[in-house]
Amino acid sequence: MDRSYKDLLKLRRFPHTWCPGCGIGAVLKNVAMAVKELGWSDKNTVAVSGIGCSGRMSGYMNLDAVHTPHGRVLTSAETIKTIRPDLNVIVLSGDGDLTSIGGNHLLHTSRRNPDITVFCNDNEIYGLTGGQAGPTTPRGTKTITSPRGEPYSPLRLGHLLTQQAPYFYARTTVYHLNHFKKCIHEALVWKGFSFVDIVSDCIELNGRRLGFKTAHQMFKWFDERFHIVEGERDHLGENELGIARAVEEEVVPPAEKVEEKPEIPMASLKPFTLEELHRFDGTGGKPIYIAYKGKVYDLSSSPLFQGEKRMRCHIAGKDLTKDIDVAPHGEDLVFKFPAVGRLV
């Protein structure tokens, strides 16, 4: 078994600070394994974490790490990625930090789609502060702030983050270990905003109140609650583990229609002299004609010439061949109008 992932962990700080049986240790270990497997090192990887139990994760990684203010983990990660696009940015945080305090940042960072990978340690409780009901607590769960059961429905991250392509949303648990490792790997190689929702156990502050004695009993509960769905999915339902992803659909611009005007032979056009042309300047209900490269065009339908003798520097009833050199537009503006004669 390959144990080279230990280079990425600060082993002199071990044993880590989390409770016995906590799922954050498993998240830390498996993320370090996946990063090592991809060949990323401390030269090109940054770990960013927020506040909470899971905020300690970046401190145990032997990488450049940022421990950010509460809820601002995604803004910091996006800033790092914007300034240094060559760095791989991984975000290690929890559900309280990402979805409740930083919920607004989660919405708008997923909309802007930066190339960062978010690992959300979703233990469905505010663990660090003692087990209050959080935004991901399932309905009916007894916590210290909801002793008769949580009355509200939890935030459906699977629906929230998969509303608009491109997206990558994976839900997994720390018990389904092979699926867990696969999700981490797929999220790290995904180009764009990828979010891994890792359902984790908090045995000391949540599990004991729910009646579980050991962390393994909680793992068995995850096994009963969730089932893995295979293959490519657009959305994940309730209690489904899997990967939902979609790439951005390329919008094909509609092809511009090219109107083909039949070439009118010069000889069949009505001959004009400059004096004749000069009379057609729009005054007295007469049409507006101008000459360009030997042809006479009818500019009566142009809104800029309507009812006046001149439009800025162009004068009606004149040969405007030389004007096109100093004009800011091209000669295609003249060709839009019908040719009515030729200049002799």
Next chain:
Amino acid sequence: MKPRLHVLWNETYCKRCLLCVEVCPVQVLSLERNEITEKEGCIRCYQCERYCPDIAIEVMDEKGKE
């Protein structure tokens, strides 16, 4: 790192969450006098090492120590 029959157990890293004891499919691991001990019969499935959140238990190679 204290060697057992087939596993190495790290006394300082271990928090005695007993995940390794419960995931073992042949139940050779147990907690006795606050220490993880091992009976004969390990099938080298690596489940204890894979599930340990504290990197406190390692299965030794076939030849012996890591």
